[in-house]
Amino acid sequence: MKKPDAEREGPERRCIVSGESGGKDGLIRFVLDPEGQVVPDLAEKLPGRGLWVTAVREMVEKAALKGHFAKAAKAPAKAGPELADLVERLLARRAADALGLARKAGALETGFEKVLTAIERGRIAALVEARDGAEDGRRKLEQRLRVVKEQGILGDVPVLSPLWADEMGLALGRGNVIHAALIPGRMQAKVVADLARLARYGRKLRPENARVM
16 A cells, blocks of 8 residues: 655555555545544545545455444444445545536546547547446447557556446436546546546445435
């Protein structure tokens, strides 16, 4: 989890499970509410002492199961086995909201042909693919990305697939969305960060419907 000094950004925090320190982008902040309930604070704005956990599902599960929150807070802390699922839903909502904001800002193209055109023109900051999309379409787009990179038109473009098609569709106000291209610009850093954070955390839940909590 530790990064070389040159790669570290901002203040470091210590994971209460592993004991390792790292940038806040790789951890999730939790706080205790007045009743001692452990509450995820993804926006890092809630009052109270921050309890930081590496942003991976297994770490959150371990923190809840092994009593790490109470040990770190030196106070009674309520954290049930459902905490890791709650964090996933909150991360998914942030990722979906980020996509929605990108669409409203005109910084997102959807659909195979439009995404392919964005790649050909070198106007793509990230390729966003639905988790349950067909492999054939994804393979063709990723192959084209590699060709365009070899031609010197594009550099490295992240391929992210943390959301299901119905989640993407709901976020973008249409039916299921399989392929999307994030256009370079001011939305780029936030959208990529929120999608990548969910991807690193790991998905377990498959929504029964298209609602993103």
